[in-house]
Amino acid sequence: MGVIIDQSKCARCGRCSDICPGNLIRKDGDNKAYLKRQGDCWSCVSCVKECPVGAIALILPPELGGSGGRLTLTQDGSVTRWVAESARGVQTVIVTDTKEANKY
Ligand code: SF4
Ligand code: SF4
8 A cells, every 4th residue: 555646736735744644755856745665654644634635645455446546535624525546547436524423
């Protein structure tokens, strides 16, 4: 697993590197984020949730959508829109709302 950072989307805000508990995300000479050591990432998803432009994706294990699948998300207040995309481009969208966390 681990994450992948799409530098073409990176807005250079530094939020991912600030929140990573392992201090694994650094900035390159252009102030864009990159993952220092993929093998050290334990897929906590904090950086994926923190990125305001959806530039970071969690690499999904093969048993979830086949090899090459990715999970991204966008947040709007209490609502999170999780998008799992398989290597073939098939998307599964799950919407959660923290205001409804105790609903069930
Ligand atoms: S998933 Fe967690 S451990 Fe991995 S780079 Fe992001 S914040 Fe750091
Ligand atoms: S949180 Fe997103 S936009 Fe901000 S530095 Fe990290 S990858 Fe770039």
